[in-house]
Amino acid sequence: MARIKLQKVGDYEWIVPRNAKPCMKTDAIIFADEYLLEKMESDLTLEQAANVACLPGIMLYSYxxxxxxQGYGFPIGGVAGFDAEEGVISPGGVGYDINCGVRILRTNLSVDDVKDKLKELVETIFRNVPSGVGSIGQLKLSFRNLD
Incomplete structure (x- = not known):
């Protein structure tokens, strides 16, 4: 695998330019110091960040x-937003093992609709969304269901 060339933006910010791979729709932005970046270069983290930048409907950047x-598709610590109509929702993008406290939810509610009930909303989600390796939920999906 060819090494991904980075552009240094600052002491803690690097860019994988969108021309690093033909499929990239946007840049990938990496936040790391030299030590952390060296670790990311030793596995597939940067390659995975570039791959995320290839996904349909990506908005702004892959971070x-x-x-x-290195993760299972998305890098662990990866962040990306996708267009609600043209984009993707990927369980691998939000994690599925230890859950890392990340949630993904699409709703038509506005901030004004929920701002007075945020604490109750977060507690309800936490109570009802299994997390951690081996957690048991009501919905079971096979790999085939994820396609």
Missing amino acids: VMPDGH
Whole structure:
């Protein structure tokens, strides 16, 4: 695999330019110091960040936070937003093992609709969304269901 060339933006910000791979629709932005970046370069983190930038409907950028490391498609510590109509929703993008406290939810509610009930909403989601390896939920999906 060819090494991905990075552009240094600042002491803690790097860019994988959209021309790094023909399929990239946007840049990938990496937040890391030299030490963390070296670790990301030693596995598939940067390649995975570039792959996320290839996904349909990606908005703005594919990001990797300082805790980034190789994942199962998305890098762990990867962040990306996608257009609601043209984009994708990927369980691998939000994590499915330890859950990392990340949630994905699409709703037609506005901030004004929920702002007075945020605490109750978060507690209800936490109570009803299984997390952690081996957690048991009411909905069971096979790999085939994820296609």
